[in-house]
Amino acid sequence: MVMELRQLRYFVTVAEEASFTRAAAKLHVAQPGISSQIQRLERELGQPLLERSARSVRLTQVGEAVLPHARAALAAEEGARSAVGELTGLLRGRVALGAIPSCAVFDLPGLLAGFHDRHRAVEITLSESRSDVLFAGLRSGELDVAVAAYSGTEPPPGIEARVLADEPLVAAVATTDPLAAFDAVALADLRDRAFITLPPGPGIRSALDEGCAAAGFRPRIAFEASDPAMLAELARRGLGVALLPESAIGERPGELHGLELTRPRLRGCVSLVWRSGGPGGPAARAFLRYAVDTLTPGE
Structure with a gap:
């Protein structure tokens, strides 16, 4: 299984915004690209993470279980980058x-x-x-x-x-x-x-x-x-x-x-x-x- 941090970031943002459109605007990425990457993530996990409808997007039960782990993975990436930044005297992060x-x-x-x-x-x-x-x-x-x-x-x-x-x-x-x-x-x-x-x-x-x-x-x-x-x-x-x-x-x-x-x-x-x-x-x-x-x- 090859899981990309980009896919996790897209998934977390869609979950938080409850919308592919708002997530795309927030990430400055085309909506089809976000949809495609999340579908790839769902295929790799073998389970749907989101329930899609014309009006809203909701987490499935599996999606709710995956969300905190996705956030933790993104936080770990940010921590690694920030640790390097601290060592070089330039603090980064959010x-x-x-x-x-x-x-x-x-x-x-x-x-x-x-x-x-x-x-x-x-x-x-x-x-x-x-x-x-x-x-x-x-x-x-x-x-x-x-x-x-x-x-x-x-x-x-x-x-x-x-x-x-x-x-x-x-x-x-x-x-x-x-x-x-x-x-x-x-x-x-x-x-x-x-x-x-x-x-x-x-x-x-x-x-x-x-x-x-x-x-x-x-x-x-x-x-x-x-x-x-x-x-x-x-x-x-x-x-x-x-x-x-x-x-x-x-x-x-x-x-x-x-x-x-x-x-x-x-x-x-x-x-x-x-x-x-x-x-x-x-x-x-x-x-x-x-x-x-x-x-x-x-x-």
Whole structure:
């Protein structure tokens, strides 16, 4: 069996894009060439890897089993090339970075630009998603490093982290809300209020769900939004109680009133995260070292 890395790269790209047309555009290769090479790969393996239809392309059961091995083979090739590049003083490779939407904990564009200035031969990609999706991407190898949120003091299993921000979560209400006359409120006293929060997942939403469970009730979610700025604006308009990091109140002086949450107290944590053992490629490891040194100087 002669299996070419080109065939594996075509297969992985089609699987990720769920389309031969989008894969061809991404790889800058003619679509018939991609189709032909994947068919050759399927003949060599003796099993179809993709289910083709007029509208979409899906992995077969065999394709799902082959995909992680194909990614590993491509990562090994990249690692070999990058190792040679490191020895010659010219770091090459790719870094796949993920981040939660509207991450205002630090200057992410500045971090990327600083690394690019030092390693111009490295290709960096950035994608935004929920923290649970980012954690899954790290475990599968689709992502090398991410900026994600989680509740509690420990990251999820299989994930290592460097904390960037850890602060109290507060109940944010409009300045005209009756609660604005108080500085603190027990979470149980909010059982009859409408909550404004993030969609289900780690981080703020998980902290809210766990806190309400400990207080003996299930929160009534009126609005969900992935952008904390949207949560703040909905609360400012008097549409409910938003759960936000304490620092978010200071960004809207005179527009929102933040109440300290008691019994239980809730905290939000945003961290630089990567899969246990570290990223696989030299370029990704170099980016992680740079990010840690830049974001947590002196540690």
